[in-house]
Amino acid sequence: DAEITQSPRHKITETGRQVTLACHQTWNHNNMFWYRQDLGHGLRLIHYSYGVHDTNKGEVSDGYSVSRSNTEDLPLTLESAASSQTSVYFCASSRVETGELFFGEGSRLTVL
Amino acid sequence: GQNIDQPTEMTATEGAIVQINCTYQTSGFNGLFWYQQHAGEAPTFLSYNVLDGLEEKGRFSSFLSRSKGYSYLLLKELQMKDSASYLCAVMDSNYQLIWGAGTKLIIKP
Numbered sequence: 001d002a003e004i005t006q007s008p009r010h011k012i013t014e015t016g017r018q019v020t021l022a023c024h025q026t027w028n029h030n031n032m033f034w035y036r037q038d039l040g041h042g043l044r045l046i047h048y049s050y051g052v053h054d055t056n057k058g059e060v061s062d063g064y065s066v067s068r069s070n071t072e073d074l075p076l077t078l079e080s081a082a083s084s085q086t087s088v089y090f091c092a093s094s095r096v097e098t099g100e101l102f103f104g105e106g107s108r109l110t111v112l
Numbered sequence: 113g114q115n116i117d118q119p120t121e122m123t124a125t126e127g128a129i130v131q132i133n134c135t136y137q138t139s140g141f142n143g144l145f146w147y148q149q150h151a152g153e154a155p156t157f158l159s160y161n162v163l164d165g166l167e168e169k170g171r172f173s174s175f176l177s178r179s180k181g182y183s184y185l186l187l188k189e190l191q192m193k194d195s196a197s198y199l200c201a202v203m204d205s206n207y208q209l210i211w212g213a214g215t216k217l218i219i220k221p
Contacts, residue, residue, distance in 0.1 A: 042116065042199070042211030043155075090154060099143060099203055103154035 002027040006091050006104035014112055019078040021107045023091030031094045032074040033101070034058075034066060036087040043090065049074055050096075081111045114138045116212035118200050123218045124190055132185045132198050132215045140205020146174055146185045147199040149214065155199055158185070187217075195219045 004025040013019050025032065030051045035043040045058030047066040055066050063085060065077045078085055091104040115137045124130040136144070143162040147155035161167055161176035161183060173186040187194055197214040204210055 040213060042213045043201075043209075044211075045208070098160075099207070099209075100145070100157050100160065101147075101155070101209070103156070105154055 004091060004093055004102055004104045006089075006107045008107060009105060010108050012110045012112065013081050015081060015083060017081050019081050019109065021076045021078075021089055021091075021109070023074045023076065023104055024072055025091075025093045025102070025104075026072065027093055027095075027102060028071060029093035029095055029102070030071065031096060032068070033092045033094070034064070034074065034076045035090045035092065036060065036085075037090060037106075038087050046076065046089075047074075078109075081109075083111050085109065086111045114202075114204060114210045116200055116202060116210055118198075118212040118215045120213070121216045121218065123220060124187075126190055126192060126219055126221050128190050129186065129188050130190060130217065132187075132200075132217065134183045134185070134200035134212060136181050136183070136200070136202045136210070136212075138202045138204045138210055141178060142203040142205065142207055144174075144176055144183050145201045145203070145209070146183075147201065149197045149199060151196070158198075190219050192219050192221070 007022045033048045034046040044060045049068040089107045092101040094101045118134045146158040149155040159174040166175045171188045176183045197216045199214045200212040201209045
């Protein structure tokens, strides 16, 4: 069965460290997204990609970067982690035709 | 600005019916989605409405009125497993999803 997986599921890091969250999908979807979810807020879009070598900034992209070297993977990098980036991060992919999102299990990041 | 409003929390009784409302103001409209999210888990797709009217899918139905900027999700014959957050999201003119903060539904026996 096709799926979308994230790793690590839980991570604790220190302020200033670089962190990379991995996202891998086997749906063969062109569209991939990274969201963060915090209490009291809806899902907020960090970055997204509509295909290989395509990346775009979302509404909360400061301090984050992504790269898309193949269809399956969209890693999210925090260049210098800050306490404000403590959150649950969700990767998602979608078919262009339907827009329906398929989410990974989430990665809980704590920045101390 | 773009805005999605839904109640923060609702409580209902097992076996009953509950309606979760969502109102939106967005730059354009290309459809409205409802997702279910159990605590500690990822959101999962429930429904998609792009035309006015009611879409029924088993115990769940979703209604849309584009002229009023309004949708609701109707859950019938509530079960304990329906305790979850329900997320409303609108796709705007740029095909970007705008998300509400979610409605936490608590089901009591």
